[in-house]
Amino acid sequence: MDYTNILIAFGVIAGISLVLGVLLALVSHFFAVEEDKTVKAVRACLPGVNCGACGYKGCDDYAAAVADGSAKPNLCVPGAEATAKELGEILGIEVDAPVDLVAYVHCNGNCEATAKKAAYDGMSTCKGASMLYGGPDACRFGCLGLGDCAKACPANAICLMDGIAHVDTSRCLGCGLCTTICPKGIISMIPQETEAAVMCSNTDKGAEARKVCKNACIGCMKCKKVCPHDAITVTNNLAKIDYDKCEGCGACAEVCPTGCMKQVVFPDIPEGTNPADLIDKDFVK
């Protein structure tokens, strides 16, 4: 029996493998990328739930941004103050305490105030409903009440009541997942300590807005005029509060003719609770 052919094939494969192996080893040696130690240390302090509330793609992205100084270390929402402090120690700088933000649904179009323009019998998700002529609600801006936000919420802080979504601010972690998932884009993050909020997102003119919903903002400017801190602007027939200026006096809520400007009092998170512990880690993947 002639083994030459087998030996040749064996030799060729072995040779090619060896060449490739050596090449790979050389490339990985000469073009190695050194990993930054600060990034690693920062990353270790972050909760690792990749919620994106800091405005970066995930904890890895945020860690890199913090390490090279392009991001403030107090942006991690689930980690809150504890994480901000730890990051400050690693970087050797003073860190301001993070502002607690909570999600808020800017709509008060409950069953009593607004009507449906059509009976909807399709898929029961907000995204699905909004694909069909903007959804079955008379108001094209308002909450559809099918609960995409509630399903997305990792802390089960959103409940559906009376046709609209409500955020239980004591449970809200401030991750902001609901703000991105809402197809109407009517959920935004507002400071937890605030005492006033606009409960409407309708940018139609007053008469039209009023026609579809009794609780709509009609852009009458009364709140803007009465606000002693100049914190309210009305653009596109819709009031907006600048929370840097708002002092929470509640003057706007008193004059609002449709009651869409509300004085809200948020319950506080019980002392000693770390919001990061509340996240169901299996849920956030």
Add this chain to the structure above:
Amino acid sequence: MEMFKSLIIILLSSVLVNNYVLARFLGICPFLGVSKKLDQATGMGIAVTAVMLLATAVTWPIQYYLLDKTGLGYLQTIVFILVIAALVQMVELLLKKFSPSLHKGLGVYLPLITTNCAVLGVAINNITDGYTFLESMVSSLGVGLGFLLAMVLFSGLRSRIDETNIPRPFRGLAVTLIAASFISLAFMGFAGIVDALFA
């Protein structure tokens, strides 16, 4: 002109008629695995196209200047696998060093492609079809674009499927496979269309 025409025919037929995923059923794994979201599907498609071009550029000379010269043509498959895997690893290392942003974009997908059968398939088919080097490169580009097209189409379909209320027994992979078969059927409609273009 004649050559240009034949190159166009190769390109179009490998994108539409002989679409590797939908007509030849190669590379089904990434097609089903990474087609959930549009941006991921696009990333994977572009990465596969790049790797296919690279793999062809390397394997074609190996076949004609090494294996054929030494009469070792029967080692084609194993040598190609070896070379492509090593090549992709090397590209990944180089990308990480010289273009971190591109590495991040393709990052997860590059290692996944190393053993993708569509990449191996295109390298081997280029040889069996007797293409010249230029024709091989055009064919690889076409196959890559075809893969990208299939991924993008399918991810669009899947994002809609995710929103719908599907009967329980069909949820998940079942409805995905059925949808894939429908796209595949639709692509059968392209059979014969390329030759007719230049008739």
